[in-house]
Amino acid sequence: MYGIILPAIILTIWQLVGSLHLVPPQLLPTPVEIVKAFITLSGDGVLFDNLSVSIYRAIVGFVIGGGLGLISGLLVGFFRKTEYTLDPTLQMIRTVPHLAIMPLFILWFGFGEFSKVLLIAKGAFFPLYLNTFLGIRGIDSKLFEVTRVLEFSRFKQITKLILPSAMPNILLGLRLSLGMAWLSLIVAELMGANSGVGYMISDARQFAQTDVVFVGIVIFALVGKLTDSLVRKLEDRLLRWRDSYDGADK
Template identity: 60%
Template sequence: MSNQGELLASSSGTTGIPAAAGQARKRMVTFVKGALLPVTLLIVWQLLGDAGFISKLLFPTPARIGTAGYNLVVSGELWENLRISIVRAISGFVLGASLGLAFGIMVGLFRGSERTLDPSVQMIRMVPHLAVAPLFILWFGLGETSKILLIAKGAFFPLYINAFLGIRNADNKLFEVAKVLGFSRYKQLVRLVIPAALPNLLLGVRISLGIAWLGLVVAELMGSTSGIGYLMSDARQFSKTPVVFVCIIIFALVGKVADSAVRLLERKWLHGRDSFQGQ
């Protein structure tokens, strides 16, 4: 009997090892495929720059950009400005996304709220960031308040819309069953509304993060004395093109990391969905 148990344990262990190795190999292949295009572009870019076919002032080579980034890291200037930008982005995102979620749920659940609030919200949504940025500066000055509110404006609408759509796309029979079971409003929200709207909510979070990051760029470029946007604007004024490219890369990398974190939550929380994964 003990021999059979040892045999089963050893067989399950041996089958687990190839499965893990296969998953690791699959992730490696995916990474290589994704890195193929950008690595090729960087190599071609470097070769064209060294050969003098492109302007080193307007398009500095990847080697010069890497050197500029290294100098910013060593001096500590990059980390300090990045920390300030991340704090601003998180503060604005939390404010805007939480309000967007609350208003989206309220408008999605109650038709009266939809008729009262949604037309005004949709009208404000069409106002561009650059149009309201001067007003925010006039009203709140050049301090942190105007920047955080500008970021919050961008983060509000994606979650508002996706929370509304997630609730309205839920099966109406679920709400009828909740009424029969006598669910309270809170219980209905926690056990029915949020789980039913979760795919849309996570999509809204992804879009809100991206727009909040874009709002940060607008806020820091229009009036700031710190942050990655300020660092980029200052480098532009003094024709430090490699530093401008470093700041652009930082914006892209941090945005990608934030988006990947939300996608990881999607895979974890929505793993049970049998959805199309592409061919």
């Protein structure tokens, strides 16, 4: 309930500023005008057609990048030789900005879906990779001594100790990977696309349709928040065994 207070205050002030014409509507349309644009785009089917394309790209890129990130994080976390072999190269790739590498992807693979999905996969890869790796390496070494005393097999050590202990970090990486997938999607669609919410925003910008631009921004924000909330629900379900601090009520 408390979460809607700040947005409600912002929307109220925003509407008042627009209604009093303190800011030109071409620069800052009111929330009412944005809702009208949303209804128009929804009625025409333009919004949902573009949204479905964006969601498809984000899902495919996230599954590929996040899956590879999880597997790489597990391998690098488990085996030191794999860390020495892979991690330096991956860390260099991680620091390359999307805006720098996207033109190269377009040059190599064109403006098709592959270049967009590849950029999204790159963005989704590293949060899961890093958090999985850190989750495994952050396990208390004394616990491994206990498993040796109890004569755990390697498989049992992984399933009973490593994965449960690293799960909070892995789920955090999952949330961050989903967020990065959406951010990467925006970059990919703004730089070269003929469909998708990012394309809709870019097209509206060229024709000074600021209300449509805001519709696209709000859609990205709402879908991003929805996916994050779903992962948080999953996190609460999988980690309900934790007796962690939930914050003070006052």
